[in-house]
Amino acid sequence: MKNFIQTLKNIWSIEELRSRILTTLALLLVFRIGSYIVLPGIDAQALAAANEGGGGLAGLLNLFTGGAFNRASIFSLGIMPYISASIIMQLMGIAVPTIQKMQKEGASGQKKINQYTRFLTIVITGFQAPGYIAASVPESARLYDTPFWWVTVIVILTSGTLFVMWLGERITDRGVGNGISLLIMIGIIAGLPGAFFQEVIASLGSEGNGLVMLLIELIALLVVIAATVALVQAVRRVPIQFPKRQVGNRQYSEGARQYIPLKVNSAGVMPIIFAQAIMFVPLYIAQYSESSSGFFVELANFAGFWYNAIFFVMVVAFTYFYTAITVNPNQMADDLKRNGGFIPGVKPGRSTADFLDTVLSRITLPGAIFLGFIAILPVFAMQAGVKQAFSIFFGGTSLLIMVGVILDTLQQIESYLLMRHYDGLMKTGKLAGRASTFGMAG
Template identity: 55%
Template sequence: MNKFFSTIRNIFAIEDLRTRIVNTLGFLIIFRLGSHIVLPATDPNMLGEGATEGILSLLNTILGGAFSKAAIFALGIMPYISASIVVQLLTVAVPYFTKLQKEGESGRKKINQITRVLTIAITLVQGFSYLQSGIIPAEAIMIDPFWWTVTNMIVLTSGTMFVMWLGERITDKGIGNGISMLIMIGIISVLPGALWAEALTRGGSELLFFILELVALFFVVMAVVMLTQATRRIPIQYAKQVIGGKVYGGQRQYIPLKINAAGVMPIIFAQSLMFLPGLVAGFWADQSDLASSIGRTFSSYTSWEYNLVFAILIIVFTFFYTAITVNPNQIADDLKRNGGFVPGIKPGRDTSHFIDGVLTRITLPGSIFLAIVAILPALAVQAGVNQQFAQFFGGTSLLIMVGVILDTLNQINSYLLMRHYEGMMKSGKIRGKSENVAVA
């Protein structure tokens, strides 16, 4: 305990780090306040519970409850994430965007500008769909519906752009990745209410069941931490070079290939597609019993059909996203150019094939584990856990929380070590981070 308080004192003794933490907290408070401000000309007392049940509850959890409250930040940062995913895919498929990506700082500025414009377009479409979806009941609208829709489309778009600006300010002036931090704080804000509701449900004779739930949640979190941090280290040897009478190189380093290199993106991709079957089937629900059945099945994330398709999509997207983010050919070329090689493997094409084979072998179990984590909330609901609390047993919510917290701890740890303070861990570094990492 003394070590813990000593570390806290060291953190706030560093002026730059202290300023960044205060800035981050201030920006997060502004974000949470905006999540409780209801859209203009909307009666909050007449809002229903349409976004707190079924598949929309997943989105509502990620947005920190703003979705169901018809807040000015009801869409949050999600349109920006959608735009970023689209642009990222374009950098792989479209030569113009690939060229921009290779142009350095000027290319990144152009890509960021395109992303912002695309965010506005996506927000307008999503804002219109949200306002017309029936989540906000007609009796809650206090003015003419047409002008209410037009006005609030502008408000929702402005809210999303402001949230995007807050995320950028946190990245520049605060701690951690701003966009991820905003998502995480929205998820965490729902946790106390979900935990309290579950505790009330399990009171009295079911107290033991509640304790078992907490124990199960602890082990799930530990498993997700292992999934996030697990790496396969490929040894790299550099040839010795004599420069100016001094010998350089010769030491062994490593290329750390993450078991889950794709992170949470496969779940986000798959979850985006899982909205489509129910949406498309809804258009023919009145004319076809089959369409009506499909709509009901894919509107419930606890059905086995939904989870089977969801798991398969996650496995496919994990391989896809890993393929576009980790390039074995580029790694092999960089190693060859810098005089590095994998012991026992010829430089160049053989090294590329070797890295690709290792990546494929570790991605398969990683993708299966990720799919299991993604469907755990549905299994928790089937086991009798409250739907809101079950969201924290896996899926996007838990992966984002674990990833952002680990990233933030790494950044704080770096500040401590730079100022010659003892790190937050006994080893001076967060586990899973290698000291000798080959730069590829």
């Protein structure tokens, strides 16, 4: 406890880090306040009565927006339209030569891509906003139902999404951590206390499973969290060597052994965010459909077989896809060759790139499968008797995002501490994944 208090003092003593943390907290507070501001012309009480007991995929979307979806707030659509636009732009980067050229232009090209992504976000939100009002806000909750009111709420919803996107970018630039991921995480965490107390009340009630089963649930949750942390931080160390250096009359060896840390889950939380964003599409289509059956209605069933089967496959596919665009074996091989380094037993250049690509493919497969299994784990929890509101935290998108974002934020804070010669957040070791491309083995 004493070391923890000292670490907090160290964090507070660094002016830049203190400013970034306070900025992050202030912007997150703005996001949470906005999630409670209801759209004009909507009866909040009638809407709450209509959405009482709502679950399924719509409940999951409500979780990501911190409850704003069911409250019909100005941030009802949250950041998901921006994520959808980012997915489309990254897919276009594979097929469209113009986008590929921008990706190779460095910072200027990325700036253009970001601008196109923002414009595409406006288009996507413009289509999703009227669908959301029509499907999620019943006529009994609409105080006004005129064309002017529809235009007004569509503009407000679009502006709200753009404002949330701006908050995320400001957090990334001036705060700590990835702003977009933090906004999603804070919405998820906001629903955790309520879901936990509901599970406690249900378990200890007359029809509940009892205290013993509740303790077993909590132990299982801790095991899943530990496994998720292990997945996020697991690395495969590829040993590398550098030639001896001659300085004057003295000869220096390569010193401590060096390695390239290839993460088992190089893609982080992005594959599951991308897959979840796409799985929300059947929800919107099903809401437009008047029939209670059909393929898209089945896909909108959070606990259904087809939803989870397709979700699993998409998480695995996006893991490979995002790993391919974020980790470049050719560039790593070129950097090694330029610095005179080599992998023992492997020729520099093309052979090194092929070797790294093979290793990356082999470690990505079990990582992708495990990631996909964790993504659909809440369904198994529901089958075991856990309430849906609490089962969402037994794996799935919510747990992976929380673990990944928290670890990434802690790594950034630790890097500030270590740069100023303070002890890191963990005295006995460093958070995995903080090292750069070439790390020193302990």
